[in-house]
Amino acid sequence: MPHSPLRLVLEGEALVANWRWCDARSGDAACGAAVKADGYGLGAAEVVRRLRAAGCRDFFVATWAEAAALAREAEGASLCVLHGPAEQDMAEAVAAPARPVLNSAEQVRRWRQAAPERPCDVMIDTGIGRLGLSPEEARSGLLDGLPIDTLMSHLACADEDSPANPRQRDLFAELAAAIPARRRSLANSAGLCLGRRYAFDLTRPGLAVYGGVPRREAEGHVRQVARVEAQAVQVKEVPAGAGIGYNATWHAPERCRLAILNIGYADGYLRGFSSRGRARFEGAALPVVGRVSMDLTAIRCDAAPGLREGDWVEIDYALPEASAQSGLSQYELLTTLGGRHARSWR
Numbered sequence: 086m087p088h089s090p091l092r093l094v095l096e097g098e099a100l101v102a103n104w105r106w107c108d109a110r111s112g113d114a115a116c117g118a119a120v121k122a123d124g125y126g127l128g129a130a131e132v133v134r135r136l137r138a139a140g141c142r143d144f145f146v147a148t149w150a151e152a153a154a155l156a157r158e159a160e161g162a163s164l165c166v167l168h169g170p171a172e173q174d175m176a177e178a179v180a181a182p183a184r185p186v187l188n189s190a191e192q193v194r195r196w197r198q199a200a201p202e203r204p205c206d207v208m209i210d211t212g213i214g215r216l217g218l219s220p221e222e223a224r225s226g227l228l229d230g231l232p233i234d235t236l237m238s239h240l241a242c243a244d245e246d247s248p249a250n251p252r253q254r255d256l257f258a259e260l261a262a263a264i265p266a267r268r269r270s271l272a273n274s275a276g277l278c279l280g281r282r283y284a285f286d287l288t289r290p291g292l293a294v295y296g297g298v299p300r301r302e303a304e305g306h307v308r309q310v311a312r313v314e315a316q317a318v319q320v321k322e323v324p325a326g327a328g329i330g331y332n333a334t335w336h337a338p339e340r341c342r343l344a345i346l347n348i349g350y351a352d353g354y355l356r357g358f359s360s361r362g363r364a365r366f367e368g369a370a371l372p373v374v375g376r377v378s379m380d381l382t383a384i385r386c387d388a389a390p391g392l393r394e395g396d397w398v399e400i401d402y403a404l405p406e407a408s409a410q411s412g413l414s415q416y417e418l419l420t421t422l423g424g425r426h427a428r429s430w431r
């Protein structure tokens with residue numbers, strides 16, 4: 086295989102430790118894991134394999150294609166398709182071992198017609214205004230007799246101290262008391278930081294498992310999972326006044342040394358890091374200078390005189406800090422990591 090000049094170094098132990106922290110925060114509730122969007126960009130198959138070995142039994146994807154791609158890794162575990170079955174998914178959905186989340190009256194009717202005996206999950210919209218039955222629909226008798234495995238809802242503002250959180254929680258508890266289901270599930274990563282009252286029977290963290298810090302309660306507990314490393318294509322000196330990168334948004338204040346790294350916005354290192362990001366080599370912090378371009382990023386490396394062409398440099402990608410540097414959310418930072426990275430688990 087040709088050599089890849091950029092790589093994601095993935096810490097399996099940190100992934101598992103993060104999931105265990107979420108599990109402990111969930112109290113008596115079981116703790117699952119959201120592995121949609123290819124495990125938030127890190128590789129869903131590897132994530133599922135590692136979390137299953139740690140004891141995780143519930144996985145969540147967005148689409149049937151994502152479920153099909155995980156058929157082997159998730160065999161024997163619970164795999165749940167959050168977007169539910171569209172008309173075109175029905176053949177796949179009734180044959181697949183994964184369970185649908187029914188989100189609308191139409192999806193409920195469709196599922197009842199095709200597979201009335203098969204367990205399903207049901208999403209109620211208690212205030213996020215995204216997917217789910219309205220509380221009125223949920224109470225209307227529409228769900229009578231349906232074999233519901235997990236009744237769920239999703240918090241809109243769990244990463245803030247918002248009155249919407251207890252409001253959604255109480256409404257969900259009230260609906261869950263009236264609608265028979267094997268389990269009840271409300272909390273994502275931020276939600277399980279809010280306390281046991283939010284955990285019900287099953288939690289569904291994603292971000293925190295992958296090293297994101299959704300709220301201050303997770304600070305110091307959640308560890309970085311994905312490290313981004315890129316090779317220096319060229320190391321050079323430029324004279325004082327030289328303009329660096331497209332549109333010369335940065336000028337060398339004096340003669341300085343630059344390393345041009347093999348990473349750019351096509352690799353998910355987006356332009357928000359232009360003149361704001363940082364890289365590290367042998368302990369020295371090296372600032373990004375000028376615009377990030379499609380495949381290349383310049384860093385100033387006077388502080389690392391030992392840095393040579395071909396050396397590997399670590400890009401600062403601890404999610405809370407990288408989010409502050411770039412203006413991107415921690416979710417975007419993970420899911421934009423592109424396909425050119427070699428992934429190496431350790």
Ligand SMILES: *Cc1c(COP(=O)(O)O)cnc(C)c1O
Nearest residue numbers: 119239273274275289290291292
């Ligand atoms: C993505 C998603 C999650 C996971 O959310 P995080 O904020 O990443 O923990 C949980 N539940 C649903 C319905 C989701 O769509």
